[in-house]
Amino acid sequence: MRQDTQYDVLIIGSGIAGYTAAFEAAQNGLSTAIIEKKLIGGTCLNTGCIPIRFLRNRFHGESTYGVDALRILEEKKSLLREGIQNGFLKSVDIIQGIGSFVENNRVIVEEKEFSAHNILIAVGTAPALPSEMRSIKKAVPITEFLNDFHVADDIVIVGAGIAGVEIASVLHDAGVENIIIIEKDSHINTGLWPETDGLILKELNDMGIDVKLDCVIKHAEEDEQRVYVFLDCKEVLEADFAIVACGGKADVEGVKLEKTGVILKEGFIETNEKHLTSVDGIYAIGDSTGGIRLAHKARIQAINAINDIVGKPAVDENNYPIVVHLHKQIACVGKSFEECKKSGINAAKVVYRTANEGAFISDGEPDGIVKIIYDASSKVVLGAMVYSIEAENLINTICLGISLGMKLEDLKNQIFFHPSCAEALTSAARNALYES
Numbered sequence: 001m002r003q004d005t006q007y008d009v010l011i012i013g014s015g016i017a018g019y020t021a022a023f024e025a026a027q028n029g030l031s032t033a034i035i036e037k038k039l040i041g042g043t044c045l046n047t048g049c050i051p052i053r054f055l056r057n058r059f060h061g062e063s064t065y066g067v068d069a070l071r072i073l074e075e076k077k078s079l080l081r082e083g084i085q086n087g088f089l090k091s092v093d094i095i096q097g098i099g100s101f102v103e104n105n106r107v108i109v110e111e112k113e114f115s116a117h118n119i120l121i122a123v124g125t126a127p128a129l130p131s132e133m134r135s136i137k138k139a140v141p142i143t144e145f146l147n148d149f150h151v152a153d154d155i156v157i158v159g160a161g162i163a164g165v166e167i168a169s170v171l172h173d174a175g176v177e178n179i180i181i182i183e184k185d186s187h188i189n190t191g192l193w194p195e196t197d198g199l200i201l202k203e204l205n206d207m208g209i210d211v212k213l214d215c216v217i218k219h220a221e222e223d224e225q226r227v228y229v230f231l232d233c234k235e236v237l238e239a240d241f242a243i244v245a246c247g248g249k250a251d252v253e254g255v256k257l258e259k260t261g262v263i264l265k266e267g268f269i270e271t272n273e274k275h276l277t278s279v280d281g282i283y284a285i286g287d288s289t290g291g292i293r294l295a296h297k298a299r300i301q302a303i304n305a306i307n308d309i310v311g312k313p314a315v316d317e318n319n320y321p322i323v324v325h326l327h328k329q330i331a332c333v334g335k336s337f338e339e340c341k342k343s344g345i346n347a348a349k350v351v352y353r354t355a356n357e358g359a360f361i362s363d364g365e366p367d368g369i370v371k372i373i374y375d376a377s378s379k380v381v382l383g384a385m386v387y388s389i390e391a392e393n394l395i396n397t398i399c400l401g402i403s404l405g406m407k408l409e410d411l412k413n414q415i416f417f418h419p420s421c422a423e424a425l426t427s428a429a430r431n432a433l434y435e436s
């Protein structure tokens with residue numbers, strides 16, 4: 001730790017937004033410190049993406065983790081935390097405690113003051129229960145639940161976003177018999193293209209998971225054994241416990257934003273396209289700024305905030321994939337056909353079914369869809385949706401292609417390993433070129 005307490009960059013929060021910003025700042029030669037009140041790695045590593053991925057693999061298909069799964073998960077999380085901390089060695093100071101502003105460029109942590117030319121707020125969100133459930137002990141935010149994963153006969157999940165539908169699938173695979181997801185909106189809320197709602201509902205229905213859309217919680221009660229959720233449609237759901245997988249606002253309690261001119265809008269920190277808040281020298285990145293909550297979105301915002309500080313050009317933030325993992329994966333990137341039409345782009349599409357592909361057949365999962373959207377005249381790829389096993393890898397490939405301005409011809413001629421699922425992309429591109 002440096003002796004003086006003045007840094008070029010001070011970051012509050014060590015989730016993926018915060019630690020990415022710290023690495024990026026240090027690599028650009030800036031003196032950097034990061035403040036964390038709980039565990040290094042934030043939500044993604046400790047109570048979000050990593051635990052849910054681990055548990056999914058634990059319960060789906062052939063598990064190699066055995067009965068000691070939760071202990072192994074803790075070991076993996078601590079390995080990841082060590083990895084981040086080792087990466088910080090010598091280049092980033094870690095300050096443990098709650099960071100609170102004293103004024104615009106000064107922050108106090110347990111009575112010690114730190115100042116910086118630039119401060120990045122990367123505090124994520126604080127989980128929140130719907131007001132009707134706040135006094136219910138058997139209703140827990142999903143982040144808390146993932147710290148204490150357990151099963152029961154009947155579970156209600158509030159929210160049909162990515163986390164809600166994925167935890168439902170994990171619980172199904174873990175042997176829970178009755179799972180009901182309730183969602184206040186009339187659609188699934190994953191951020192994927194709307195046309196994927198039907199695929200998600202089908203996957204969930206195939207597992208026997210009941211999804212109630214357009215259902216608002218009116219009231220909740222509990223007794224020793226059960227929780228009772230009263231819906232506006234007069235139905236009453238009964239379960240062993242409820243998992244809340246929605247809501248939450250910027251975790252600014254303790255940050256003392258009132259000591260700065262930073263503005264909150266509807267519970268999230270307001271920023272411009274450079275991730276600057278209303279105060280010069282104070283940036284905000286990641287989940288605390290609202291919008292869809294994705295770790296890789298938080299990561300690219302961190303890179304661009306540091307790019308702005310060091311005067312480098314911003315990288316494109318809009319070309320990010322979204323993936324929902326159920327028994328198959330549903331993934332999207334770029335522009336949908338409908339979006340293209342709305343914005344006046346002369347787009348075309350190809351829909352390719354994977355049923356004849358060697359890798360899909362030999363893996364026992366022949367059914368899948370690859371849909372590619374491309375510019376009708378230039379044939380530049382604009383977007384894609386994949387519903388299949390390994391969709392996350394296929395969509396990452398398309399994502400890279402879109403960044404590099406890939407055309408259908410490039411995709412058709414790409415040499416992918418055989419047999420592999422990625423070959424479906426070349427087949428889709430070939431079909432599109434023959435059809436047009």
Ligand SMILES: Cc1cc2nc3c(=O)[nH]c(=O)nc-3n(C[C@H](O)[C@H](O)[C@H](O)COP(=O)(O)OP(=O)(O)OC[C@H]3O[C@@H](n4cnc5c(N)ncnc54)[C@H](O)[C@@H]3O)c2cc1C
Binds near residue numbers: 036052123251
């Ligand atoms: C169950 C679940 C599954 C998810 N799965 C995925 C997935 O598969 N893929 C994906 O892309 N996204 C996923 N997400 C979303 C992803 O986890 C978030 O988008 C990401 O973690 C946000 O990172 P962040 O750095 O903005 O905030 P966080 O990771 O929440 O980090 C904020 C950090 O700031 C600290 N902090 C807050 N206030 C202070 C303070 N005053 N002083 C010091 N420290 C403070 C907190 O303790 C925390 O460590 C999932 C989320 C959940 C809940």
